[in-house]
Amino acid sequence: MAKTYMIGNWKMNQSLDEITEFFSSIKGKTTKEGNFWIAPQLIHIDRCLNLAQESNIKIGSQNVSNQDNGAFTGETAAVNLKEMGAHFSLIGHSERRAYNFETDEFINQKAKKLLENGMVAVICAGETLEQREAGKTLEVVLNQFKSALSEIEIKNEDQIILAYEPVWAIGTGKTASPEQAEEVHAAIRNLLKELYPALGEKLSILYGGSVKPTNVAELLAMPNINGGLVGGASIKAESFATLCNA
Numbered sequence: 482m483a484k485t486y487m488i489g490n491w492k493m494n495q496s497l498d499e500i501t502e503f504f505s506s507i508k509g510k511t512t513k514e515g516n517f518w519i520a521p522q523l524i525h526i527d528r529c530l531n532l533a534q535e536s537n538i539k540i541g542s543q544n545v546s547n548q549d550n551g552a553f554t555g556e557t558a559a560v561n562l563k564e565m566g567a568h569f570s571l572i573g574h575s576e577r578r579a580y581n582f583e584t585d586e587f588i589n590q591k592a593k594k595l596l597e598n599g600m601v602a603v604i605c606a607g608e609t610l611e612q613r614e615a616g617k618t619l620e621v622v623l624n625q626f627k628s629a630l631s632e633i634e635i636k637n638e639d640q641i642i643l644a645y646e647p648v649w650a651i652g653t654g655k656t657a658s659p660e661q662a663e664e665v666h667a668a669i670r671n672l673l674k675e676l677y678p679a680l681g682e683k684l685s686i687l688y689g690g691s692v693k694p695t696n697v698a699e700l701l702a703m704p705n706i707n708g709g710l711v712g713g714a715s716i717k718a719e720s721f722a723t724l725c726n727a
């Protein structure tokens with residue numbers, strides 16, 4: 482059985498005051514056992530690590546460099562995220578593919594850096610509305626994951642997490658129906674079983690795209706949906722706690 486995760490991607494949001502408020506009000510509210518993670522802005526990771534100490538929330542990054550170190554202005558190395566205490570990094574998010582022109586090969590290099598440094602790679606993929614309407618959803622999503630995982634060996638199911646995030650559902654209020662999402666998740670599961678025969682069933686596949694307290698239960702009820710990667714609804718403690726307890 483794959484583990485369940487609820488991961489908040491805070492994107493470019495939250496002030497220091499709002500972060501302090503989040504961690505003080507979420508205390509004691511995530512009552513279920515589970516894996517509850519938050520990816521704040523890079524400059525807030527240290528603060529979040531401090532504030533999260535008394536909770537069961539793990540902190541990670543929204544991005545990581547594909548290089549070890551050196552003259553890469555503005556980049557952040559996996560080795561330094563790790564030494565700071567970051568547990569994971571998102572990679573392959575559609576916003577970075579679109580606005581920062583990140584390619585599949587680049588994302589694959591980032592995944593390798595994370596694993597080499599003992600961090601968890603949370604790999605995202607998803608189709609645009611145009612691709613879905615052209616009947617290309619499975620082809621696009623499976624190819625993105627295949628490329629991201631190229632030449633990657635894993636020893637256990639905790640090293641990588643996959644997140645299916647249809648681009649048309651991100652921040653739009655439009656969620657994929659549980660059946661639409663499950664169709665893609667089942668195809669991703671088959672790919673994982675092919676790539677990692679011993680671990681395919683145990684790897685977690687999250688759904689992202691307008692997950693909120695009102696639709697989380699029906700999504701999590703699907704056999705291959707092992708949690709959520711959540712933007713907007715992860716920013717307020719009340720709402721994130723509800724998702725974690727779902």
Ligand code: 13P
Binds near residue numbers: 646652690691
């Ligand atoms: P929303 O939950 O705001 O749609 O964002 C999803 C997302 O992009 C998480 O990475």
